[in-house]
Amino acid sequence: MNPTWVIAKRELSAYFDSMVAYILLIAFLGLTGFFTWLVGADIFLRKQVDLAVFFEVAQLTLLLFIPAITMRQFAEEKRTGTIELLLTKNVTDRQVVLGKFLSCLLMICIALAFTLPYYISVSQLGNIDHGATIAGYLGLVLMSAAYISIGLFASSVTNNQIVAFLLALFLGLLFHFLFDMIASGFTGWLGELFSSLSMAAHFDSISRGVLDTKDLIYFGSIIVLGLLLAEYNIGKR
Amino acid sequence: MDIKIQHLTKNYGVQKAVDNISFEVKTGEILGFLGPNGAGKTTTMKIITGYIESNGGDVTIGGQSVRSGKTKKYIGYLPEHNPLYHEMPVIDYLGFCASIQGINKTAIPGRIHEMVRVCGLNDEKHKKIGELSKGYRQRVGLAQAMIHDPEILILDEPTTGLDPNQIVEIRELIKNIGKEKTVILSTHILPEVEATCDRILIINKGKIVADGTAATLRKQAQGKQVLNVKIEDADVNTVFEKLKSLPTVAMVDILDAANNRFEVQSIQDAVSNKEVFRLCVKNNWSLTEMIPFETRLEDIFRDLTLN
Structure with missing residues (x-):
């Protein structure tokens, strides 16, 4: 079996063994369900058959939850020393990073899969735009992958899980909100530069149902950069 | 499989942890690695396993440099503090180690069974590693090191935390393995080296200060x-x-x-x-x-x- 997959499987079952997975699933479904169906600008007030409200809430929830699942990945292994045992097995540093990335992504995909009933319910209410909804899910997956990559990088710089969590959260907030805010303060090329760095803007563009190469390149480069930096960090020893 | 260490040097900042050491270990030899704390034993072992890179010199295993990354599969390694995933049951952990080492899926249950038997883990195999006593954890550490039947075993203080009976058992185990395989073990317990090892290497401040059997060392000293x-x-x-x-x-x-x-x-x-x-x-x-x-x-x- 491919070592990357072996590591991904182990990490994923570690989430389910340690209850992290269950807490996360319940909290994620609880929060998104609550805000999608029950309160505020919920789905019934919009008078429109779509999942825009859910996508909005899910973005923020994932922004908060992903650092919580990525924080232990390298930080904990470095603190307990198990990283030494793992890296002296017949694997490369890259396989370890990819395996951990894959496990986190699968975890998020499982959480998202549990929201499919939302999709089915709403589509019963009227004519839903299937293209836009699927694009919205794709956008969530891409965005999650980017945050996981950032989270793994944050976990690779420290052996303290709390530091890893806070760093990942800060970087996430930076990409999600701050770049947008900074962008609105500038005009011309600086403004455009910052707004093109904003995660939310790229997510919106995908969730409108338009798959632009610009957005794919954006998410792809964050993922690759984060993973390469994580690999570089665990290579320093 | 032979291990050849040539002019190995490792610096941590200005401090020389390993200072231009060279030695060879042959197949079927058990080498006891002695030295005071901070002499460079663990550093040398980490370089052999490919975990850290040396600043100079090279280690070759069966003619292949450890820098190539292709030597890891021949090595079974028990690190100093025996780090393990405490939340995993023993049997799952051994299964994980077996598959990550690239053992054929059909052969894995057999290998796990064999390791459980050899290391005396039968009563504890379904417990989580975190629930085991130090001695049993040490056995799990040995089991994971040997699960893929490696040609080379690197054991950093393998008998710490074991009771006298277990120490005797583990020594016998290492001796048996050492008949066909290449073993390097470090320890602070001097009688242990005499009981287990064919050859003793003493290092101090990153340099080799003695190399030979217990008998020849005695003769030289006396x-x-x-x-x-x-x-x-x-x-x-x-x-x-x-x-x-x-x-x-x-x-x-x-x-x-x-x-x-x-x-x-x-x-x-x-x-x-x-x-x-x-x-x-x-x-x-x-x-x-x-x-x-x-x-x-x-x-x-x-x-x-x-x-």
Whole structure:
């Protein structure tokens, strides 16, 4: 079996063994369900058959939850020393990073899969735009992958899980909100530069149902950069 | 599979952890790696396993450099503090190690079974590693190191935390493995090296200070034969004089005049046991004790590393 997959499987079952997975699933479904169906600008007030409200809430929830699942990945292994045992097995540093990335992504995909009933319910209410909804899910997956990559990088710089969590959260907030805010303060090329760095803007563009190469390149480069930096960090020893 | 270490150097900042050391370990050899704390044992072992890179020199395993990354599959490694995933059950952990080492899926249950048997983990195999005592964790550490039947075993203090019975078992285990495989083990327990290892390598401050079997190290350190004798039914001073006049004796010392105890040191490359015996017979003295004084490994170790 491919070592990357072996590591991904182990990490994923570690989430389910340690209850992290269950807490996360319940909290994620609880929060998104609550805000999608029950309160505020919920789905019934919009008078429109779509999942825009859910996508909005899910973005923020994932922004908060992903650092919580990525924080232990390298930080904990470095603190307990198990990283030494793992890296002296017949694997490369890259396989370890990819395996951990894959496990986190699968975890998020499982959480998202549990929201499919939302999709089915709403589509019963009227004519839903299937293209836009699927694009919205794709956008969530891409965005999650980017945050996981950032989270793994944050976990690779420290052996303290709390530091890893806070760093990942800060970087996430930076990409999600701050770049947008900074962008609105500038005009011309600086403004455009910052707004093109904003995660939310790229997510919106995908969730409108338009798959632009610009957005794919954006998410792809964050993922690759984060993973390469994580690999570089665990290579320093 | 042979391990060849050539001019290996590793610096941590300005400090030299390993300073230009070279040695070889052959297949079927168990090498005991000794040295005070901070001598560079663990660093050397980490370089051999490919966990850290050296600053100079190279390690080759069966002709392949560890830098190539292709040597990891031949090595089973038990790190110093035996880090394990505490939340995993023993059997799952061994399964994980087996599949990550690239063992064929159909062969994995057999290998796990074998390791559980060899390391005596049968009663604990379904427990989580975090629930085990230190000794059992150490066994799990050994099991994960040997799960893929590696050609080379690197064990960093394998018997720490084990009780005396377990220590004996683990030593036997290592000895058996060492018949066909190449083993390097580090330890602070000196009798352990004598009991298990074919060869001893002592390093201090990153340099090799001694290399050889326990017997050759003793010989080098001791040089001259020393006997502790007790001769009764005789006058202390006459015995002293007569012992001194023996041709093979270099020096005599009265250890305890009241109990007629002497220390007899022979001249270089000579033994005086027979001469002392004949002298006693000739003078009708009773030779009640004759104990050859052995330099203990501890003393050799101290001599070589305390400077």
